[in-house]
Amino acid sequence: MEPLRVMSFNLKFASAAEPNSWASRRPVMAQLLMNELPTLLGTQEGLYGQLGDIAHDLPDHYDWIGLGRLGGSHDEFMAIFFDTLRLEPLEFDHEWLSDTPKVVGSRSWGNNVVRMVTWIRFADRLTGKQFVAVNTHFDHESANARLRSAEVVRDRLQAQTLPVVVTGDFNDVPGSPPYAALTGLLADTWLTGPQQTPAYGTFHGYGPLVPDGPRIDWILTRGAAVESAAINTYRRDGQYPSDHLAVQASITF
Template structure:
């Protein structure tokens, strides 16, 4: 099977990212025979390896001197990652979920991350999506999630401030067995999208969108996936953010490509920003808002109260994909909510 190993990493000059594992193609855990990933674009490291083994493959990344992998090795923390063809994600299921950033004010109610991380992980595993986007993810939350979803998933993301993993991120997770990564980037929702930490739309915090282009190995279709978190206060920022994503789609997506736009847009269903995302992009392309008349009153944000009706601010839009079903998972797990948002799940065909 063809596997694309890809990571967003900010490394010191003179250092590179390597991958090794328990099969011949990955060097059998010998750093000198490890695969050096190629530096493709801003902070994206990537390589494609044809793995012949039918058994589960364990692998791990490490950082070392460029072209000299046995010197100054720094292994990734945590357990080995695994590729296992027998453990498949649910076909054509995608999810968006604001997991709520870890903050001290939640600790008094036992809602901080230490009390919720197992609930979030359990909930996502029950849903078992092949692609999912998260919002409000801090560095230590991402580290926990990477450990929990170490089998078959890869993740692309970074923090929204200038420093790489400072403040919240909007990572995208996808099934490496089913998809190969083609391109990835984080762009800031501002007039200067390549400037890390930039904010020019009136919002108090930087806002970002994570973008990946994926090859579906079975169908050979190209999937363009966007995961964004819009500002919660300024409507102008929400509108300009929606316009910016549409322009990105016009620039990078062809009329026949599959498109998924998801995230916490902090916008109600009849807002201008949602209308922009539903407007025609070209002659033959228009995104479908996957909520219908019946779902428009269902809450995706509940502020810990568990309200089933109310603010619908989390979305999944589809382009050249047909919605089969939609679910808002508003149940408690172990008598507690995993976040102040409910995850939204769409099955497409």
Template sequence: MKKLAFTAFASIVFISCSIQKHALQHEPTEMTVMTFNIRLDHAGDKENNWKFRKERVVKSIQFYEADIAGMQEVLHNQLLDLQEKLKEYSYLGVGRADGKEKGEYSPLFYKTEKYAVISSGTFWLSETPDSAGRKGWDAAIERIATWAKFKEKSTGKSFFVLNTHFDHIGSVARLQSGTLIMQKVNELAGKMPVVVMGDFNASPDTPVVKNITNSSNPLHLSDSRAVSPLIYGPEWSFHDFGRTPLEERELIDYIFVKNRVKVLKYGVLAEQDGAGFLSDHCPVLVKVQF
């Protein structure tokens, strides 16, 4: 009799938990996403060197409570610094020069308590995306994209995130990289909610961004700034540690969305404290719902 009662109780608990999880899956999920080119560790930067900026970079990510942060220009020693300081996060990504630790990373940092990784990977922005360290088209250097399928632990909802950094010299490479990104997102994410972010080295009026956001293309992505009901901050994201004149500054860092991802707010965080700038780029922060 006791065994039957226990079995019945366990069945009720299981059914109750299943109903609760099913209900949560149909409730909107909110997530804060940041893209941040942190500027590589370069000795010539003098007062803007990484050793003077790293604490403030870490605090900015923590203060704005980014659930997922995609970063660019991260050298291996910088990655180790971020790992040490951002204890509530794990990361995904490899060095772009060899697919291991050499060259810049474009890593994805994510809150370990909130998200589990379903699968992840890397591809190169080139004609042979699976070949490590390959330059693409007319690019000056090798470029990379880091992607992951995540599951939100509390709801079981899955979604797709990609972080990248386009070439600063090759105009053909930037255009082709955008097309490759859209194709890869379609291939890897399917109908999952999608967030694509990074430093695209292209302003909104260029063929690069117009290609990505062209609504006549079924693979297109939406610019979060263009669809956000609330916009904060300047219309530029790169300032070269404040050296670029205001009228010459450009927006080149983006967060794009797709597949039922609603943008709640968007901000370019053009911050400077008494110690100087966080980086030569501003972080871009978006709150989304899906």
């Protein structure tokens, strides 16, 4: 069975400021995505125009679902891109990581930045099986907000009977309280699958890569077999596509 190629990638929001402007990064991003052609791509930080650029740069049979975290096209998205030849979206939703998850732009737990999650229920056209994809970005400042966010995602998934894949920038490391909350229910693909690459800190800030550094971007699954896991260090002429590294996993349900 052809595995699903899953990628999680904090895109670093588009900026015109040099160095590392979006204009400089976009062709490198496009090449990385064309090299890998993920079946499912959970993105963080993308702005509406930037996501449009990525949609343009991917093959025509890709589509995406997302919403700005301040509503409509405003602010950053937790957009999920997918290969429509393989995946059919059956339903989707957006929720805010707060005490009022249906209130657009809400925040509750000490985070200054609005945080959210996007959910899609997919049918795999190849197998007929369904699964749920979850994509999120936890807060970078508030440990309490990260833990409460993890608990909300966990509790929502406990009631879910379908297999699950979760992509995200969690702004925390394995062993942290949010990680413990989520991995009580979900498996970390980096640890459960054969690792195809060395380990690096997944946020590099355009500086030197850190071997075995903090791994804050994860792909988590339930009900899946992990065939491989990787941390993608692609760059071109010294230019990285983002200030994060993409993380990848090949999985089957």
